[in-house]
Amino acid sequence: MTIASENVVLNVADVHKTFGGLHALSDIDLQIEEGKTHAIIGPNGAGKSTLLNVVVGRLAPTRGAVVFDGQVLTGKQPHEINQIGVARVFQTPEIFPDLPVLQNVMAPAFAKRDGSFTLNFLSSLADEKEIREEAEHMLEDVGLIHQKDMNAGSLSRGDKRRMELAMCLMQHPKLLLLDEPTAGMSRHDTNTTIELLRKIKERGMTKVIIEHDMHVVFSLADKISVLAGGRIIAEGTPDEVRNNPKVQEAYLGGAH
Numbered sequence: 207m208t209i210a211s212e213n214v215v216l217n218v219a220d221v222h223k224t225f226g227g228l229h230a231l232s233d234i235d236l237q238i239e240e241g242k243t244h245a246i247i248g249p250n251g252a253g254k255s256t257l258l259n260v261v262v263g264r265l266a267p268t269r270g271a272v273v274f275d276g277q278v279l280t281g282k283q284p285h286e287i288n289q290i291g292v293a294r295v296f297q298t299p300e301i302f303p304d305l306p307v308l309q310n311v312m313a314p315a316f317a318k319r320d321g322s323f324t325l326n327f328l329s330s331l332a333d334e335k336e337i338r339e340e341a342e343h344m345l346e347d348v349g350l351i352h353q354k355d356m357n358a359g360s361l362s363r364g365d366k367r368r369m370e371l372a373m374c375l376m377q378h379p380k381l382l383l384l385d386e387p388t389a390g391m392s393r394h395d396t397n398t399t400i401e402l403l404r405k406i407k408e409r410g411m412t413k414v415i416i417e418h419d420m421h422v423v424f425s426l427a428d429k430i431s432v433l434a435g436g437r438i439i440a441e442g443t444p445d446e447v448r449n450n451p452k453v454q455e456a457y458l459g460g461a462h
């Protein structure tokens with residue numbers, strides 16, 4: 207296992223994941239530093255989503271361990287990992303489509319407070335002025351305050367993703383994992399999201415971002431790890447990665 211330095215908040219140590227005979231992840235060692243934005247890139251099928259799923263407890267690694275903030279995550283359930291301070295924005299937003307946007311954004315705060323994610327919170331909505339005000343503040347931050355009374359299901363795809371980001375921020379995570387946060391967005395919405403993610407960085411939140419859009423990656427990342435064939439083939443600053451021949455080869459051989 208790699209020895210973590212003091213400012214490493216997430217340590218992925220010697221992680222392997224096989225599906226039958228397929229080695230989806232091999233020898234993954236990854237250290238994410240506190241307050242940084244760390245991008246994980248790689249061609250289709252490289253293992254990026256599998257790696258995020260291992261971190262959030264949706265998949266058990268075949269070997270290796272994940273340590274976050276001094277606690278071993280491996281073996282914990284996704285909701286336990288979430289309670290420890292790891293939140294994930296999914297490729298496909300997980301929302302309550304028939305509830306207004308504002309209530310969707312309030313829901314995670316109730317779940318965190320009450321320890322479960324039920325719809326009973328509706329009964330106490332009137333009393334929850336503080337949570338409502340915070341949710342409205344988040345909606346202002348993500349540019350959705352004017353849509354707060356719309357049903358979430360009728361938002362555009364890009365707006366749903368921004369709403370889900372607001373839902374994650376309501377949990378005040380120490381680590382935010384973003385799985386293709388700008389997928390399906392127009393260039394304008396993508397740039398608004400980049401600005402928003404920069405704002406979050408100023409608040410000191412650590413982020414891991416999986417993204418195919420290199421404009422987003424190079425706009426946000428402090429450090430990039432490149433996955434190909436389930437292995438990390440390169441790691442470094444955006445400039446180091448951009449000029450790495452192994453990376454260029456992996457992308458030319460891949461779908462992107």
Ligand SMILES: Nc1ncnc2c1ncn2[C@@H]1O[C@H](COP(=O)(O)OP(=O)(O)OP(=O)(O)O)[C@@H](O)[C@H]1O
Pocket residue numbers: 225228230248249250251252253254255256257
């Ligand atoms: N549940 C599963 N069962 C079997 N094989 C899987 C499973 N999940 C992923 N794989 C395989 O593991 C490999 C890595 O997949 P993964 O989805 O992690 O790649 P990715 O880098 O996220 O790809 P993309 O950019 O296309 O989303 C692929 O070969 C994929 O087919």
